[in-house]
Amino acid sequence: MTFLSVVVFFPLVLGVVSLLVKRGGRLCQGAAGLASVAVAARRIAEGLPARELVLSGPFGVHLLIDEQSSLFILLAGLVVTALALDGREGPPFQGLVLLLLGACNAVFVSFDFFNLYVTVELVTILAFLLIRWGGGLRRTWAAVKYLMTGQVGMILYLLGALEAYGETGGFSMTSLPVLSPLSLSLMTCGLAVKGGLLFVGLWLPEAHGGATASVSALLSGVVVKTGLAPLLRFSLLEPKLGAAISLMAVASALVGSLLALGEGDFKRMLACSTLAQVGFIAAVPSLGGQYALFHGLAKAWLFLTAGRLPFRSVASLRRHRLPWSLWLSLVGGALALAGLPFLGAPALKKAVETSLAFPLSTILKGAALLTPVYLLRPLFGLPRRERGPFPSPSMSPLFLALSLIVSGGYFRWTAGAGLDVGPLLAAGAAAAFLPVGAKRKILPAMEGLDHLLGLSLLCVLALLFSWRWLP
Amino acid sequence: MLLRWILSSVVLVGLVGLLARKNVLAKILAMDVMNTGVISLFVLAGRRSGRRAPLVGEGGDFADAVPQAAILTAIVIGFATLALLVVYVMDISRSCTTLDTSCIERRARR
Numbered sequence: 355m356t357f358l359s360v361v362v363f364f365p366l367v368l369g370v371v372s373l374l375v376k377r378g379g380r381l382c383q384g385a386a387g388l389a390s391v392a393v394a395a396r397r398i399a400e401g402l403p404a405r406e407l408v409l410s411g412p413f414g415v416h417l418l419i420d421e422q423s424s425l426f427i428l429l430a431g432l433v434v435t436a437l438a439l440d441g442r443e444g445p446p447f448q449g450l451v452l453l454l455l456g457a458c459n460a461v462f463v464s465f466d467f468f469n470l471y472v473t474v475e476l477v478t479i480l481a482f483l484l485i486r487w488g489g490g491l492r493r494t495w496a497a498v499k500y501l502m503t504g505q506v507g508m509i510l511y512l513l514g515a516l517e518a519y520g521e522t523g524g525f526s527m528t529s530l531p532v533l534s535p536l537s538l539s540l541m542t543c544g545l546a547v548k549g550g551l552l553f554v555g556l557w558l559p560e561a562h563g564g565a566t567a568s569v570s571a572l573l574s575g576v577v578v579k580t581g582l583a584p585l586l587r588f589s590l591l592e593p594k595l596g597a598a599i600s601l602m603a604v605a606s607a608l609v610g611s612l613l614a615l616g617e618g619d620f621k622r623m624l625a626c627s628t629l630a631q632v633g634f635i636a637a638v639p640s641l642g643g644q645y646a647l648f649h650g651l652a653k654a655w656l657f658l659t660a661g662r663l664p665f666r667s668v669a670s671l672r673r674h675r676l677p678w679s680l681w682l683s684l685v686g687g688a689l690a691l692a693g694l695p696f697l698g699a700p701a702l703k704k705a706v707e708t709s710l711a712f713p714l715s716t717i718l719k720g721a722a723l724l725t726p727v728y729l730l731r732p733l734f735g736l737p738r739r740e741r742g743p744f745p746s747p748s749m750s751p752l753f754l755a756l757s758l759i760v761s762g763g764y765f766r767w768t769a770g771a772g773l774d775v776g777p778l779l780a781a782g783a784a785a786a787f788l789p790v791g792a793k794r795k796i797l798p799a800m801e802g803l804d805h806l807l808g809l810s811l812l813c814v815l816a817l818l819f820s821w822r823w824l825p
Numbered sequence: 826m827l828l829r830w831i832l833s834s835v836v837l838v839g840l841v842g843l844l845a846r847k848n849v850l851a852k853i854l855a856m857d858v859m860n861t862g863v864i865s866l867f868v869l870a871g872r873r874s875g876r877r878a879p880l881v882g883e884g885g886d887f888a889d890a891v892p893q894a895a896i897l898t899a900i901v902i903g904f905a906t907l908a909l910l911v912v913y914v915m916d917i918s919r920s921c922t923t924l925d926t927s928c929i930e931r932r933a934r935r
Contacts, residue, residue, distance in 0.1 A: 413891050468895045475902045482909065491920050495933040498849070498913050505856060505906055506843065512863050512899060513836070516870055519892055803852070803926050807843060 357419060358407075360393045361427050361459040369452030372445075379448025384438035386452055390431030390459060397424040399764075406465070416526040418465035418587075425643035426462040426583050429650040430455055432757050433575040437568055440658055440750040447487065451572065454480040461580040467515040467525040467541065470584055471508065474548060477580045478504045481573060488566045496560045503557045503806045504547055510814060511544025530591040538595050539817035542588060547810055549581025550632045551599075552606035554810045558629050559613070560801055563622030567661020570621065574628040575654035579646050582635050589639035598820040600637050604714045604721075607633030611724040619666050620732055624656055627691070627729065630721060637718060638709045644765055645706060648699045648758070649691070655754040656687035656729075662748075668732040683751045685733050690758055692726035692782060697758060699767035726782025828869060836862035848924045849917070853910050860903040867896035 365386040372379040397419070404420035434455045438448075457476040464470045478501065485497040515525065517537035522529040530538075543554065550558045558578070562570050589596030610630030617623040631649045635642045662680055663671065676684070686697065693700040707718045762768060839859030846852055871893040875886025914924070921929050 468898075472898050472902070475906075479902075479905060479909065486913070491917065491929075492933045494913055494917055495929055498910060498917070501906060501910060502852065502856065506859075509836075509856075509859055509863055513866070516863070516867055516892070520870060520873075525895070802930055803849075804844060811840075 355407075357393055357397070358417070358463065361390050361431075362456050362463070364389055364456075365452045365459070366456035369449045369456060372452060373449030376445045379445055379452075380438050380441045383448045383452055384435055386455055387431045387433075387435030387438060390427050390455065391435065392431075394424040394428035394431060397421075398428065413524075415464070415469045416466040416528070417463050417469075418527075419463050422583065422586060422643040423462040425647050426579055427459050428761075429579065429647045430458045430462070430576045432754070433572060433650060433654045436654060436658065436750040436754050437572065439753055440568060440748050442661070442748075443487065443566070443568055447484075447568075450480055450484055454484070454572065454577070458576050458580050462583050464584075465527045465587070467518055467527060469525070470527075471511060471515060474511075474545075474580055474584075475508055477577060478508070478548070481577045484569045484572065485561050485565045487569050493564050496557075496564045499801075499803050499806060500557050500561045502803060503554075503810065506807055507544040507547030507554070507810050509544075510540045510810065514538070514540030514542075514544065527587065527591070530588065533592075535818060535821040538588070538592065539814050539821075542585065542595060542599065542817055543810060543814045545581045545585050545588075546599075546602065546813060547581070548578075549585055549636065550578045550606075550629055551581075551585075551602045551636060552609050552629070552633075554806075554813045555606065555629060555632065556800055556809065557806050559617075559622050559625040562625035562628060563619060567621075567657055570625070570661075571654040571657035574625065574657060575650040578628065578632060579635075579650065582632065582642065582646060585636055586639045586642040589636070589642075594821070594824060596639055597824050598817055599639075600710065600714065601820070601824075603633040603636035604710070604717050605633070606630065607637065607721040608717050611721045611728065614728040615724060617728075618668050620663065620668050620671055621657070621660055621666055623668065623728060623732070624653065624660060627725070628653060630725070631691070633721070634703070634706055634718070637714070638706050641702065641706050641709070644702055644767075645699070647761060648702060648767065651754050651758045651761070652687055652691040652698065655751045655758070656684070656691065658748070658750050658754070659683040659687060671732040672734075681733065685730070686755060687751065688726070688729035688733060689779070690755070692729055692779060693722070694779060695768045696762065697755065699762055701769050702765070702767045723778060723781070726779055730782060829866070832862050832865045832869060835859075835865070838862075847926055849914050849926055849929065850911075850924055852926070853907065853914065857903065857907050860899075864896050864900055864903070867892045867899070 368382040368386050372382045398421060404418060407417040408414040434451060437451060457473055457480060460473040461477060464473055482497050482501045485500055486493045514537040518533050519525060521533055547554045562573050565573060585599060589599050607630050610626055610633060614623050614626035614630060617626050635645045635649060690698040693703050703722055707715050710718060836859050839855045839862055842855030843852055846855060871889040874889045877885050877887055879887040879890045917929060918924055921932055
């Protein structure tokens with residue numbers, strides 16, 4: 355219970371306080387973030403057994419606090435603390451972030467279909483408010499598209515939950531293995547929309563690429579995981595559904611990497627890379643929590659650094675001579691995500707790839723090979739002549755880098771895989787020097803509202819059919 | 826059973842409206858119709874075991890109160906979403922002077 359009050363109620367209370375007082379928001383944010391980090395890290399370090407809670411009575415809400423939820427809570431706490439260190443946005447922002455932290459943590463511990471619905475919707479509404487932060491037509495439209503796509507996904511999810519209630523007489527996730535394919539497909543699709551899996555997650559480049567840097571870091575680092583964390587639980591509880599989710603995940607890893615390769619806008623490229631990395635998270639449910647922690651930290655680092663750039667296009671990034679601190683921070687984040695030993699997680703990546711069967715593991719390996727190419731390409735263009743006025747980078751990327759190194763050391767993400775990664779990184783860096791001048795935006799038509807809505811329905815049908823075809 | 830079919834078709838009507846209409850406001854309203862259909866399905870699901878209100882001290886065939894109690898939250902969430910969406914669409918229409926999705930899409934991309 356102490357755990358719950360620290361990770362869920364404490365941020366919510368602080369959020370309301372800082373929304374009312376309008377002062378000391380950064381302090382509250384840092385306190386709530388660090389509190390989540392402390393309790394989650396303690397749970398992981400002491401290896402406490404999973405704990406099930408029913409709040410309270412026979413129709414109570416089912417919660418589960420296990421290692422996976424601790425990993426996700428750790429990630430959320432770290433990213434929010436980094437945002438507090440960054441501290442670029444004005445007063446109401448911190449309050450919203452604190453509320454979002456509480457809501458995300460509530461998603462990560464819930465083990466009940468209806469509680470999951472409520473908390474995920476809360477996260478969606480807060481994220482919707484944050485996407486528009488800074489104003490402008492582009493952001494507003496991206497926010498509307500995000501909310502409408504998400505809402506349709508959640509209506510499908512509700513239908514699935516109703517079906518589940520009719521079949522088992524309760525909303526607890528323990529009854530997952532006995533549910534019918536229809537209800538499982540509906541709920542999975544609703545969560546996949548939130549998690550940014552292909553092809554229902556195509557709202558992601560517009561929303562994550564368009565929002566301000568702090569919001570993008572939060573969205574890619576934490577908010578996407580609120581869809582993935584329950585999906586990982588689904589896959590673990592029902593292996594047949596897990597096979598379908600892995601298929602979707604590998605498809606997103608490949609397509610996301612290809613999209614990122616052709617993207618001409620730096621922040622949208624990072625968002626497409628999120629689309630790809632989400633695939634790595636969902637591909638293997640037992641390693642998903644760790645991979646989510648790794649990806650969230652590295653991607654928040656990259657987004658927070660990218661927010662210091664005065665321009666967005668890859669072409670002008672290649673032309674400008676950046677100050678060393680900024681350039682190093684960008685390259686460091688890119689290399690960490692690509693799998694540099696000690697900073698990134700090469701062993702974890704390898705473990706994810708090798709736990710899948712033949713065709714899928716090869717595709718995932720190919721997607722991993724593309725990661726350094728698209729991430730390093732904007733940073734190595736030569737010659738760089740133009741200089742511009744650049745603000746100095748803040749402390750937050752340093753904090754995220756440190757937490758990446760510490761968690762990598764704890765979970766042994768680099769153990770014994772350093773030699774395999776060397777050639778991969780070298781190939782990636784070499785390819786980065788090739789002049790690939792992509793300036794157009796890939797698939798603008800697919801990102802239209804109608805397509806996004808239609809795709810989520812097709813996803814339900816595809817999942818339903820996968821029941822017949824998958825072994 | 827008939828009621829169930831009717832409500833399911835309400836969900837479908839909302840879905841068709843959501844996909845077929847070009848106007849953002851119409852899309853949002855269609856989404857609300859869909860949401861209302863699902864909510865009514867939840868209410869209906871509670872009636873399977875009986876019709877009477879589950880009050881302490883009265884016997885008989887009670888309605889199942891759990892789905893009805895749960896769906897209250899969904900009604901509130903649906904309302905909040907609808908209100909937020911309409912406010913944002915107001916903002917969009919002020920700078921775009923149109924509610925046509927493809928027009929807004931083109932302007933937003935510029």
